Amino acid sequence: MKYLGKYIVIILVLLAGVSCRKEMPEINDPQNTIAANFNEVFDAFWNGMNNNYIFWDIDTVNWDNVYKQYKPLFAKLNLNDSNDVRKGYTYFKQMTAGLVDSHYNITFNDTWLVDSPSISPSYERKSASPGFHNPISIFHFYDTIPRKYLDRGGAIRGFTNTVDGSNQYVAVSGTIQQNILYFFFSEFALKELYKTDTANGVKRVEQYFFDKLQNTANIKGIIIDVRGNPGGALADLDFLLGRMIDKQLDFGYTRSKQGNGRLDYSPWAPAFATPQAGARNITAPIVMLADAWSASMAEMTTMAVKALPNGHFVGERTWGANGPLIGNLFFNGGQFTTNYMNLVYTSSLMLKYKDGKIYEGVGFPPDVEVKYDEAALNLGQDKQLEAAIGLIH
Amino acid sequence: MKRSLFLVSTLLLLCTNYVQAQFEIGVSGGYNKNYLHTSTGYRAYTKYDALSGFTVSIPIQYHFNNWLAVEADPGYIQKNYEQKRDHFFDGIYQKNTNSYIQLPVMAHFSFGGDKLKGFMNLGGYGAYWASGRIKGAMANPFNLGPDIPDNQQTYTFFEYDKAYNYNEKYSFDSRRDRRMEFGLLAGAGIEYLLQQRYRIFVEGRYYYGLTDQQKSYMINQIPRYNDTYVIQAGCLFNLKNIFHPESATAE
Numbered sequence: 001m002k003y004l005g006k007y008i009v010i011i012l013v014l015l016a017g018v019s020c021r022k023e024m025p026e027i028n029d030p031q032n033t034i035a036a037n038f039n040e041v042f043d044a045f046w047n048g049m050n051n052n053y054i055f056w057d058i059d060t061v062n063w064d065n066v067y068k069q070y071k072p073l074f075a076k077l078n079l080n081d082s083n084d085v086r087k088g089y090t091y092f093k094q095m096t097a098g099l100v101d102s103h104y105n106i107t108f109n110d111t112w113l114v115d116s117p118s119i120s121p122s123y124e125r126k127s128a129s130p131g132f133h134n135p136i137s138i139f140h141f142y143d144t145i146p147r148k149y150l151d152r153g154g155a156i157r158g159f160t161n162t163v164d165g166s167n168q169y170v171a172v173s174g175t176i177q178q179n180i181l182y183f184f185f186s187e188f189a190l191k192e193l194y195k196t197d198t199a200n201g202v203k204r205v206e207q208y209f210f211d212k213l214q215n216t217a218n219i220k221g222i223i224i225d226v227r228g229n230p231g232g233a234l235a236d237l238d239f240l241l242g243r244m245i246d247k248q249l250d251f252g253y254t255r256s257k258q259g260n261g262r263l264d265y266s267p268w269a270p271a272f273a274t275p276q277a278g279a280r281n282i283t284a285p286i287v288m289l290a291d292a293w294s295a296s297m298a299e300m301t302t303m304a305v306k307a308l309p310n311g312h313f314v315g316e317r318t319w320g321a322n323g324p325l326i327g328n329l330f331f332n333g334g335q336f337t338t339n340y341m342n343l344v345y346t347s348s349l350m351l352k353y354k355d356g357k358i359y360e361g362v363g364f365p366p367d368v369e370v371k372y373d374e375a376a377l378n379l380g381q382d383k384q385l386e387a388a389i390g391l392i393h
Numbered sequence: 394m395k396r397s398l399f400l401v402s403t404l405l406l407l408c409t410n411y412v413q414a415q416f417e418i419g420v421s422g423g424y425n426k427n428y429l430h431t432s433t434g435y436r437a438y439t440k441y442d443a444l445s446g447f448t449v450s451i452p453i454q455y456h457f458n459n460w461l462a463v464e465a466d467p468g469y470i471q472k473n474y475e476q477k478r479d480h481f482f483d484g485i486y487q488k489n490t491n492s493y494i495q496l497p498v499m500a501h502f503s504f505g506g507d508k509l510k511g512f513m514n515l516g517g518y519g520a521y522w523a524s525g526r527i528k529g530a531m532a533n534p535f536n537l538g539p540d541i542p543d544n545q546q547t548y549t550f551f552e553y554d555k556a557y558n559y560n561e562k563y564s565f566d567s568r569r570d571r572r573m574e575f576g577l578l579a580g581a582g583i584e585y586l587l588q589q590r591y592r593i594f595v596e597g598r599y600y601y602g603l604t605d606q607q608k609s610y611m612i613n614q615i616p617r618y619n620d621t622y623v624i625q626a627g628c629l630f631n632l633k634n635i636f637h638p639e640s641a642t643a644e
Contacts, residue, residue, distance in 0.1 A: 050612070
């Protein structure tokens with residue numbers, strides 16, 4: 001009993017200490033939120049970004065400051081007032097303007113915003129930059145190149161429309177001076193279109209190119225043209241490049257989120273292309289033709305080819321959207337939806353090239369730079385393609 | 394000069410019979426299980442699990458009387474945990490092995506007979522997160538599995554993206570990782586006086602971390618605290634027995 005008082009004091013001190021832990025914040029799934037007012041709309045989006053955006057490690061946007069600045073602004077808005085909805089759209093645009101993710105794109109469910117363009121920070125930045133140009137017309141690849149640069153009788157072209165008519169895939173292949181193989185395709189859906197049971201225009205072109213790749217005795221070089229190509233399926237990396245290599249081609253690393261913290265990341269896993277059964281090891285130069293409109297898989301394929309000892313890249317610095325995408329559930333991060341937003345389209349993984357640099361937001365640089373030349377293109381002259389041919393010679 | 398004098402006088406003081414009689418030093422070691430107190434938020438198929446580890450330390454006690462002592466227990470301790478996914482994502486995991494250099498300081502309350510005693514420890518600790526290692530498996534989107542026929546259902550993510558297995562040193566991020574940890578501890582055990590020279594003990598101890606493993610670097614940050622349960626055994630030697638063994642045995 002003599003020491004009871006002391007014991008009680010000690011126990012009270014310990015209990016006081018126990019209460020010193022921070023409380024767990026309540027974080028709701030942005031996909032299960034209610035857009036009843038702009039407070040909820042803001043919180044769902046801000047938290048969705050806070051926990052799912054993959055680039056916080058390298059991004060210069062201070063997301064905490066965004067919270068402090070925009071939370072009170074959204075609190076003043078009325079979700080049922082069309083003017084406020086327009087204002088909210090502008091705020092979202094401002095909040096995300098500096099994000100490095102060049103896949104980043106927000107589309108809205110709000111009927112008052114159906115006519116508003118999606119929010120694309122990278123497009124805004126690029127369209128305001130001095131060297132901005134529109135993509136090269138698809139007719140240049142479909143008409144001009146076969147007519148002017150590909151061997152007569154040694155060219156094939158085709159297109160395939162998606163069933164719902166929302167997209168059209170175009171492909172062109174042929175030879176240049178008999179033993180340089182040329183292959184253009186407008187998007188990376190090569191494997192998907194090739195594996196279809198029915199014939200389609202792109203599949204015919206693919207088959208032509210693969211046959212040439214396999215059977216041309218003395219290949220002097222290969223030109224893979226991904227100018228204007230916005231990317232597509234990652235499976236095409238092995239499907240296409242895997243036919244030209246005889247051993248694993250390491251070219252970089254990827255990592256995903258691994259926790260809700262902004263800086264919680266998995267380790268870097270190797271990014272590589274795997275040789276396919278029956279592949280022919282190409283030792284002749286393989287030249288990627290890419291430009292400022294080559295994005296995502298077009299950039300990753302360019303990076304992979306550039307990692308080859310016989311790989312080259314001619315053209316312009318690419319778009320800078322290098323991170324692969326998949327549903328949020330798969331890597332616990334990346335793209336998400338909210339009740340108010342149709343989709344916050346953002347990368348699931350961060351890609352680092354084998355040189356240790358991350359080219360997200362800045363684009364992958366060519367080793368032979370040939371700028372877009374509209375005047376020459378209008379005259380049917382393709383200086384980038386000519387430089388690629390010249391490099392092979 | 395002043396510093397040397399201080400050191401010499403401290404050593405002399407330590408060597409006096411009186412002080413020797415109060416001091417005990419020893420070794421201890423044991424097994425622990427560490428739980429990471431955190432939340433996975435709304436992440437589906439994702440959880441944190443406790444992992445076991447071990448601890449070794451050098452307990453030092455200074456006895457004020459036969460029921461109260463103060464104890465410091467500097468040593469090495471692992472505070473491990475695992476993040477794991479299940480169902481369709483079964484096989485994706487990461488085991489974090491975290492090594493801490495820790496200094497627990499506590500009040501040591503004894504009760505019972507002369508030879509066999511019970512004791513209770515209450516105090517706090519400071520620890521430095523010295524190093525870490527991560528071992529796990531993740532899906533690698535650049536390492537695709539074989540094509541899956543249209544009529545075939547799938548069971549794991551690894552059927553699409555093969556596993557990337559890793560076992561590497563943990564890289565600290567100075568923006569996020571807080572390497573100093575402070576907390577409370579409570580323990581209880583029994584000790585037995587052997588041959589009037591050694592006291593062997595077994596103890597169950599609980600370390601309650603009060604410091605978030607992360608610095609406050611973001612709004613709505615989910616904290617992470619270590620909760621560590623230790624079962625350990627050890628032996629303490631009275632300093633008097635080391636310097637004057639004959640007098641100790643004669644007592």
